[in-house]
Amino acid sequence: MTQSLLDSPYVVKAGKILNTKEMTNLEKYFAIELPGQEDLAHDPGQFVMVSLPGVGEAPISVSSSPTKKGSFELVVRRAGSVTGAMHKLGAGDTVGIRGPFGRGFPTKMLEGFDLLFIGGGCGNIPLHSLITFVLDNRSRFGKINILLGCKTPETRLFVDELTQWEQRSDIFVDSTVDQAGPGWKGKVGLITSLIPGVKIDPKRTYAVIVGPPIMYKFVIQELLKREIPDSQIVVSLERHMKCGVGKCGHCQIAQYYCCQDGPVFTYNEIRNNYEAL
């Protein structure tokens, strides 16, 4: 195969699973390498199309930062045929990988600004890539506030890292669950309940929100009340996808193809299609 064909977005590369870990009852972590290719060369917020022969293909965000070399990481929630089949795989198995695809988080634009990260549920997967990238390049960014939420204590992701982040004095981290369980000593309530506890200078702040659709409307309302400009509110949207490269139209949101123009948008780009959130 010529080099240009290998670079085609339609060519599926063999990804070798290096190791896996059960993160929760539904989410499983995978470390993957592309033999013969040093790095995936992705931006935080981009996704890959993961395929299994005879089963299908699904878009999955890269959860690791591009600062991690040699392999990349995915966290997969068991939802149906492809993700269910992936959960049966382990170290040494192979998955098909296309990508990375999409427009990731605007890391250059965020430089020099204070950052407010707000993540809910599975949204914490792509957000993890960006947060680790920012922490690995800490001096390039201003104050960092991280607010994370999920349904129950058992569904929390990246718990070990979260504990380490909470111990750092150069960032502020707060988290909550919708419903407590036995032994839970943390906060209980919706993620919006954490926003008043954060000090922000709105002109100097970029807010990055990733979570389930219901979360966006309420969180954005709170951020607008705090006078963060529309152009400094960044969201990542999920749509059903097939091709991943702007050809099939499955992921259309108004004039945008979510797979190519997104999944990351600023609020001023999609404000007129608020129902798209």
Ligand SMILES: Cc1cc2nc3c(=O)[nH]c(=O)nc-3n(C[C@H](O)[C@H](O)[C@H](O)COP(=O)(O)OP(=O)(O)OC[C@H]3O[C@@H](n4cnc5c(N)ncnc54)[C@H](O)[C@@H]3O)c2cc1C
């Ligand atoms: C840009 C992007 C990034 C994503 N990142 C991740 C990730 O990091 N980790 C992760 O676990 N999942 C992620 N998803 C969701 C994941 O792609 C779907 O769960 C997956 O496609 C389901 O495929 P399946 O074959 O397992 O399920 P199917 O058998 O096809 O369907 C099972 C159920 O999942 C629903 N479903 C299918 N696609 C989606 C979708 N895109 N969004 C919501 N529901 C869907 C179906 O309607 C059905 O109810 C992402 C989706 C997008 C668009």
Ligand code: FES
């Ligand atoms: S998934 Fe085909 S156009 Fe976006």
